[in-house]
Amino acid sequence: xxxxxxxxxxxxxxxxxxxxxxxxxxxxxxxxxxxxxxxxxxxxxxxxxxxxxxxxxxxxxxxxxxxxxxxxxxxxxxxxxxxxxxxxxxxxxxxxxxxxxxxxxxxxxxxxxxxxxxxxxxxxxxxxxxxxxxxxxxxxxxxxxxxxxxxxxxxxxxxxxxxxxxxxxxxxxxxxxxxxxxxxxxxxxxxxxxxxxxxxxxxxxxxxxxxxxxxxxxxxxxxxxxxxxxxxxxxxxxxxxxxxxxxxxxxxxxxxxxxxxxxxxxxxxxxxxxxxxxxxxxxxxxxxxxxxxxxxxxxxxxxxxxxxxxxxxxxxxxxxxxxxxxxxxxxxx
Amino acid sequence: xxxxxxxxxxxxxxxxxxxxxxxxxxxxxxxxxxxxxxxxxxxxxxxxxxxxxxxxxxxxxxxxxxxxxxxxxxxxxxxxxxxxxxxxxxxxxxxxxxxxxxxxxxxxxxxxxxxxxxxxxxxxxxxxxxxxxxxxxxxxxxxxxxxxxxxxxxxxxxxxxxxxxxxxxxxxxxxxxxxxxxxxxxxxxxxxxxxxxxxxxxxxxxxxxxxxxxxxxxxxxxxxxxxxxxxxxxxxxxxxxxxxxxxxxxxxxxxxxxxxxxxxxxxxxxxxxxxxxxxxxxxxxxxxxxxxxxxxxxxxxxxxxxxxxxxxxxxxxxxxxxxxxx
Amino acid sequence: xxxxxxxxxxxxxxxxxxxxxxxxxxxxxxxxxxxxxxxxxxxxxxxxxxxxxxxxxxxxxxxxxxxxxxxxxxxxxxxxxxxxxxxxxxxxxxxxxxxxxxxxxxxxxxxxxxxxxxxxxxxxxxxxxxxxxxxxxxxxxxxxxxxxxxxxxxxxxxxxxxxxxxxxxxxxxxxxxxxxxxxxxxxxxxxxxxxxxxxxxxxxxxxxxxxxxxxxxxxxxxxxxxxxxxxxxxxxxxxxxxxxxxxxxxxxxxxxxxxxxxxxxxxxxxxxxxxxxxxxxxxxxxxxxx
Numbered sequence: 001x002x003x004x005x006x007x008x009x010x011x012x013x014x015x016x017x018x019x020x021x022x023x024x025x026x027x028x029x030x031x032x033x034x035x036x037x038x039x040x041x042x043x044x045x046x047x048x049x050x051x052x053x054x055x056x057x058x059x060x061x062x063x064x065x066x067x068x069x070x071x072x073x074x075x076x077x078x079x080x081x082x083x084x085x086x087x088x089x090x091x092x093x094x095x096x097x098x099x100x101x102x103x104x105x106x107x108x109x110x111x112x113x114x115x116x117x118x119x120x121x122x123x124x125x126x127x128x129x130x131x132x133x134x135x136x137x138x139x140x141x142x143x144x145x146x147x148x149x150x151x152x153x154x155x156x157x158x159x160x161x162x163x164x165x166x167x168x169x170x171x172x173x174x175x176x177x178x179x180x181x182x183x184x185x186x187x188x189x190x191x192x193x194x195x196x197x198x199x200x201x202x203x204x205x206x207x208x209x210x211x212x213x214x215x216x217x218x219x220x221x222x223x224x225x226x227x228x229x230x231x232x233x234x235x236x237x238x239x240x241x242x243x244x245x246x247x248x249x250x251x252x253x254x255x256x257x258x259x260x261x262x263x264x265x266x267x268x269x270x271x272x273x274x275x276x277x278x279x280x281x282x283x284x285x286x287x288x289x290x291x292x293x294x295x296x297x298x299x300x301x302x303x304x305x306x307x308x309x310x311x312x313x314x315x316x317x318x319x320x321x322x323x324x325x326x327x328x329x330x331x332x333x
Numbered sequence: 334x335x336x337x338x339x340x341x342x343x344x345x346x347x348x349x350x351x352x353x354x355x356x357x358x359x360x361x362x363x364x365x366x367x368x369x370x371x372x373x374x375x376x377x378x379x380x381x382x383x384x385x386x387x388x389x390x391x392x393x394x395x396x397x398x399x400x401x402x403x404x405x406x407x408x409x410x411x412x413x414x415x416x417x418x419x420x421x422x423x424x425x426x427x428x429x430x431x432x433x434x435x436x437x438x439x440x441x442x443x444x445x446x447x448x449x450x451x452x453x454x455x456x457x458x459x460x461x462x463x464x465x466x467x468x469x470x471x472x473x474x475x476x477x478x479x480x481x482x483x484x485x486x487x488x489x490x491x492x493x494x495x496x497x498x499x500x501x502x503x504x505x506x507x508x509x510x511x512x513x514x515x516x517x518x519x520x521x522x523x524x525x526x527x528x529x530x531x532x533x534x535x536x537x538x539x540x541x542x543x544x545x546x547x548x549x550x551x552x553x554x555x556x557x558x559x560x561x562x563x564x565x566x567x568x569x570x571x572x573x574x575x576x577x578x579x580x581x582x583x584x585x586x587x588x589x590x591x592x593x594x595x596x597x598x599x600x601x602x603x604x605x606x607x608x609x610x611x612x613x614x615x616x617x618x619x620x621x622x623x624x625x626x627x628x629x630x631x632x633x634x635x636x637x638x639x640x641x642x643x644x645x646x647x648x649x650x651x652x653x654x655x656x657x658x659x
Numbered sequence: 660x661x662x663x664x665x666x667x668x669x670x671x672x673x674x675x676x677x678x679x680x681x682x683x684x685x686x687x688x689x690x691x692x693x694x695x696x697x698x699x700x701x702x703x704x705x706x707x708x709x710x711x712x713x714x715x716x717x718x719x720x721x722x723x724x725x726x727x728x729x730x731x732x733x734x735x736x737x738x739x740x741x742x743x744x745x746x747x748x749x750x751x752x753x754x755x756x757x758x759x760x761x762x763x764x765x766x767x768x769x770x771x772x773x774x775x776x777x778x779x780x781x782x783x784x785x786x787x788x789x790x791x792x793x794x795x796x797x798x799x800x801x802x803x804x805x806x807x808x809x810x811x812x813x814x815x816x817x818x819x820x821x822x823x824x825x826x827x828x829x830x831x832x833x834x835x836x837x838x839x840x841x842x843x844x845x846x847x848x849x850x851x852x853x854x855x856x857x858x859x860x861x862x863x864x865x866x867x868x869x870x871x872x873x874x875x876x877x878x879x880x881x882x883x884x885x886x887x888x889x890x891x892x893x894x895x896x897x898x899x900x901x902x903x904x905x906x907x908x909x910x911x912x913x914x915x916x917x918x919x920x921x922x923x924x925x926x927x928x929x930x931x932x933x934x935x936x937x938x939x940x941x942x943x944x945x946x947x948x949x
Contacts, residue, residue, distance in 0.1 A: 062562055064554070093565035100563075105556035108575050110582075110654055119574075120564045155654045171564065340790035345802070454684065465929035467882045469889055470905055470922040477915055597797035601886060605909070615798065619805035620891050627802050634798040 008074075009178055009211055010036040010059070010096075015071035017054045017063065017235075026282045028054045030235035032071070033309060033316075036179065036211055036228075043214045043222040043243070045258075046232035047279055052215045055232075056181050060096060061088045076178075094124045097172030101184035103164035107156040113140075113167045114152035120174040139170040143200060162193035169200065179211045180204075186221060198225055219262060223247060231255050234280050234290035241315025251317040253295045289320065297321050341635040345628050346392050401632070402625035406617065411629035415611060420504030421491060422610030425533060425602065426595055428526050433534030433541060433591075438584075440538065441545025442577065448550060457546075460539030468598040472532045472605035479528065486528050489606040493521050529606040533598050537591050544587055548580035555579075585649050592641035596634055685941070692934030695927050702748045712739040714746040714899045722914050732916040734907060736897070743899035744920040750900035752928070754811055755880040758818045759873050765819065766826025767869060771862065773827065774834030784831070788824040796821045800883065804892040811884075811900070814893035818883055822876070826869060833865035867943050875936030878929030885925055901925055 017029035029051040036042045044052045058069040059080055073080045075091060083091075092098075100106040108116055117136035121127060127135070133152075140148035143166040156164055165185060172180055182201070186194040202225055205212055214226060222229055222243065229246040231239045231254065239252035250256040257275040277294035280286055288303040289295070295302065299321060307320040395402065401411035444456040463471075479486045491506055492498060499509040499518060507526070510518040552558065553576055561571045600612035607613075611630060618626035711730075712718045717737035718729075725732045731740040773784035791799070803817035846855075887893035888902030896903055901921035908918025 060563060062559055089565045089567060091565070092563050098560075098563040100556060100560060102556060106560045108557045108561070108579070110578055110652075111574075119561075119566070123565045157655055168560070171560075336786070337789055337793060340786065341793050344790055344794070461930065461933065462926075465878055465882075465933060466922065466926050467885050467889070467902070467905075469886065469909075470918065470925070473905070473909055473912075473918055474922070477912065481912065593795040596795045600797055600801070601889070604890070615801060616890050619801045622805060624806075627805055631794060631798050631802045635794045638793055638795055 007038065008035045009038045009040075009076060010034075010213070011072070011074045012055065012059065013072040013074075015055055015058060015069065015073060017051065017058050017067060017069045019054075019064075020066040020068075027285060028235055028282055029058065029069075032232070032235070033237055034230055034240070036213055038178065039205075039209045039211055040228060041205060041212045041214060041226045042228045042230060043216060043226035044230045044232060045216060045219065045222060047217055049279055049282065050232040051235040051282075052232050053183050056098070056183060056213060056215060060092050060098060060181075061085075062092075062098075090124070093120055093172070093177070094175050095177050096179045096181060097175070097177040098181040098183065099165070099168040099172045099185055102188050103161060103168050104156065104188075106168060107164060109156055112153050112155060113159070117152075117167065117171045117174060120171045124175040135174070136170070139174055140167070142173075143167075143170045143204075145170070160193075161189045162196060165189060165193075165197055166200065169197075169204070173204065173208070173210075176208065177210075179213060181213045181215070183215045184217070185214070187216070187218070194221070201225060219258065231258070234286075235282060236290070237309060237316065237318060238291065239315055239317045239319075240309075241313075241317075245313065245315050249313075251312050251315060252291075252319050253297050253321075254291050257294075257296075289318075337639065338636075341639070342393070342396060342632065343389075345631040345635065346389055401629040404618070404626045404629075405623040406621050406626065411625050414614060414626065415629055415633055417504070418609055418611050418614050420506075421608055422599055422603070422612060424505055424507065424526060425529055425599055425608060425610060428530030429534035429537065429595055429599075431534075432530050433537035436534070437538040437541025438545050438577075438581070441542035442549060442572070444542060444546045445549035445553065446572070453546075456542060460542050463535040463539035467601070468532060468536065469601040469605050471535060472529070472602055475528055475532055476605065487521070487525050489529075489608075491522065491525060491608060492518075493525075496521075529602050529608060532605075533595065533602045536598060537595060540587060540591060540594075541584060544584050545580060548583045549576055552576045552579045582649070582653055585645055585652065588648070589638070589642040589645040593638050596637060685938070688934040689938030692931040692938065695931035696935060699748050699752060699928055699931075702745050703752055706745045706749070710742045710745055712742040714738065714743045715897055722911065724914070725916055731920045732914065734904075734914070734917045735911055740904075740916055740920050743904060744901070744924050746899045747901045747904060747921055747924060750811065750894055750898055751881055751884050751902075751925075754815050754818075755877060755884055758815060758822060758880050758884075759877055761815075761819045762822035763826050763869055763873050766823040766828075767830045767862075767865075769823070770827035770830030771834050771865070774831035775838065781831075784827060788827050791820070791824045792828075796883070797886065800887060801890065801892060804887055809892050809895055811888075811894045811898075814884065814887045817887070817892075818880065821883075822880065825876075826872070829869060829872060830865050833868060837864050871936055871940045871943065874932055874939055877932040877936075881925060881928050885921070 012032055012034040015029055015032040015034075016027070019026045019028055028049075032051070032055050034042070034044070034055070044056075046052045054063065054067075057063050058067075059073045061080070061083075063069065069081060071081065075095060078087070080088065080091065107113065114133055114136045117139055118129065118132035121132040121135050121139075122129065125132075137148050137152050140152055145151070145163065145166050151159075156167075159167070169180075169185075180201075185201070186197050189197065198221060201212060201214075204210055212225075214222070216222060226243045229239075229241060229243050230237055231246070231252065233254050238254045239246065239250065241251075246255060247259065250259055254275070257273075261272060261274045263272055275294055280290050280293070286292075288301075288305055289298070289307050292298045292302040302320055305320060307318045309316045309318045311317075392402075399412060401415070403409065404411050404414055407414055440456050440459070444453045447453045476489065480488050487493065496518070498506055499513045499515060502509050502512055506522045507519060510516075510522055549572075558571060558575055561575045562568075566574075596612075599610065600615055602608065603610045603612035604616055611633065614626065615630040615634075617623070618630060715738065718739050719733050719737055721733055721735055721737040723729060723733045729739050729741065731744060734740055734743070769784050769787075773781040800814075800817045800821050803820055804814050807813035807816060884893060885900070885902030885905065888895075888900045889906050891906070894900035894903050896907065901924055904921040905918045908914070908921070911917055
């Protein structure tokens with residue numbers, strides 16, 4: 001396995017995303033800082049509404065028309081947020097591939113999958129349609145799509161969920177991008193199929209030195225694949241760090257709470273300990289730390305000052321009550 | 334289906350026999366009504382003998398032979414009249430479908446892309462106008478402005494005044510004049526088609542554009558559109574290859590219905606533009622109580638409508654892969 | 660990129676307006692519709708007191724263009740076109756309303772019966788509906804009107820025959836959908852009679868779509884009335900019915916005001932009720948709200 005190199009491939013700084021909705025605005029992403037290196041698998045973890053999908057969509061300019069983004073997203077030093085449409089189109093599918101959660105609705109129902117993959121190829125490479133379709137079949141074989149040649153003429157509704165997701169992966173990797181953004185790629189799939197897709201991602205990552213941004217709310221998925229974990233809460237990073245550190249020595253109370261709430265095979269009789277309370281509604285701009293209301297370690301100052309990201313060992317943590325006593329976090333596990 | 338056919342046929346029959354006015358008056362004239370022999374002869378000739386059920390059976394029998402009776406007014410077999418006038422109506426309808434279809438899709442797509450902006454409101458207003466005005470009035474206004482006042486278009490009628498029609502091969506003046514090699518006539522006939530086809534197609538265009546707009550707006554927020562953009566596709570291609578290709582499916586559903594409306598409007602358009610089609614035939618028949626003709630036209634209309642609906646079903650099955658492969 | 664603005668753009672500083680708020684356009688059209696509809700209703704009932712002339716009298720020179728004396732000119736028989744247009748409302752509107760009300764009543768009754776009772780009744784009614792709807796409306800209306808003779812009353816019958824099946828089908832669908840809902844089963848289980856269930860539960864729920872449809876349809880019926888008159892099958896001259904006026908206007912082609920006035924009248928009525936129906940749909944149809 002190649003070590004992630006040190007030059008950042010994707011750098012997100014102070015990203016803000018706001019949506020206009022009935023009755024006001026939703027501040028979905030509030031100052032996100034995130035870095036992905038070449039060949040690195042970065043997991044972005046959070047509950048629904050934490051802003052993880054929105055931040056990645058913002059990077060590619062794929063947000064809906066009622067959204068506005070501000071801040072900086074740089075790919076190899078090139079600013080994407082203010083890029084010209086033609087530049088963005090070159091990046092999409094070319095240097096950054098993206099796959100989405102529900103492969104059924106994410107594929108055009110009236111086009112054969114071979115054509116949809118070929119379309120990805122033709123958009124970025126100067127090849128004839130015939131060559132593109134041949135390449136499409138190759139790509140399907142690469143993602144272990146059975147009987148690729150014949151079944152490439154199928155329509156999306158004729159395939160199973162796992163097959164469709166493979167098609168999406170093939171499409172996203174058609175032009176050998178540097179990064180693959182996978183937005184909840186396994187959430188809509190059966191557990192066994194999940195494992196297959198994750199295996200596929202793992203092998204692709206190795207064979208192509210691909211960086212992957214894995215957006216998910218499922219920590220189990222993270223453990224098997226990620227190098228780095230970025231935990232998001234209420235539109236910001238709560239904690240970022242190497243996967244081992246996150247899992248064994250979580251620093252942020254939210255991370256600790258997440259891990260503690262996981263059911264565990266090796267302790268079948270213990271009660272599940274969820275995190276009390278509910279995530280904040282993002283209409284409001286809370287003062288201080290957004291996790292404070294639910295935090296077991298919160299103190300007075302937490303509700304007044306927004307915590308900034310601090311370095312703790314290999315991780316970045318946004319908590320004012322650091323360092324947490326090691327014994328406390330271990331007891332929480 | 335066959336039941337429906339029978340029903341249509343029966344209804345047509347019932348309507349034509351419901352006429353309280355005595356059709357014999359139109360046939361033999363007032364004075365001869367007292368002459369028993371003339372009346373008897375007329376009755377036999379025109380199938381008015383016997384009780385109603387008997388007449389019905391005769392009617393069905395003739396129908397199966399393709400005989401729709403003879404028109405009181407033209408003294409020709411109704412079938413012959415209808416076939417003779419069919420090409421004119423078809424020319425008109427085809428042109429209207431073309432103009433309305435292309436215009437409707439283009440307008441709808443444009444309105445969808447400029448949603449909520451003035452252009453959107455204007456195009457929706459345009460289609461609203463089309464469905465809030467009687468077709469014949471629109472035709473009159475067009476004739477008045479574009480022909481009488483501005484002289485941009487020729488007046489009503491399939492042919493320029495005092496011109497002979499081309500040799501009758503297909504009945505379509507446009508095709509026939511081409512076959513004759515008469516390019517001037519071809520151009521003139523084609524040009525005379527423009528206004529009536531536009532008038533006829535306007536309401537259809539309005540409906541279609543609204544449907545296309547709604548369908549496109551539906552599709553444009555779909556996930557697969559997002560995927561297409563994520564592949565780096567130019568927006569123009571996204572619209573054409575993905576959005577439109579899915580959006581046009583629902584438009585098929587109004588095809589059958591629109592056809593009925595087109596038939597309806599053709600009656601009026603033909604009257605205004607002095608077009609010798611089935612529509613004007615129907616009007617003349619209704620006004621002169623020519624009930625074999627009324628019957629014949631009603632049957633024709635019902636059957637045409639049935640055919641249109643069948644075609645729509647078939648087209649739908651072909652277009653949607655989910656249905657096609659099921 | 661010219662025509663297309665569907666591409667998502669990142670408005671970096673200006674937040675675009677939410678698409679969920681009600682458009683001021685919508686409200687304006689509904690209000691406009693109410694005003695116009697109100698105007699015509701007032702005309703319907705009171706025109707005899709304030710119209711400048713009488714609709715059937717010769718009052719000036721024939722075929723004069725619009726002037727101060729005759730706001731919309733005079734026609735071939737020297738009658739004032741403006742007055743006749745106003746009086747035309749008395750011909751077209753009552754008939755159209757009567758058609759809608761009758762069609763809805765008949766259609767609802769038959770449709771509810773078909774949906775609720777089902778079985779043989781349902782088959783018969785639906786066959787009737789299918790057969791009637793198999794004809795393009797104009798041909799059917801023309802045929803019936805021809806059979807019955809001209810005149811607005813016979814046109815009324817022809818139109819009712821053409822229009823009722825739509826509502827029968829609509830109500831039948833509604834009734835069938837509601838019939839299977841749980842609270843109906845509950846009512847049945849406590850012994851409520853079918854009639855009571857129909858009256859108190861099923862019909863009120865089915866009523867809204869019929870109302871919306873009827874309002875939207877009114878404009879179409881007005882147009883159909885005018886059409887039949889235009890073809891010589893409805894009202895006949897000297898009646899100031901709008902369609903009949905347009906027929907006269909077609910004959911005197913260059914005196915455009917004779918045909919334009921009634922056409923504009925039809926337009927205003929049709930659009931007004933279209934807007935009203937739309938507004939009604941937005942207000943009442945909860946399911947349509949997203």
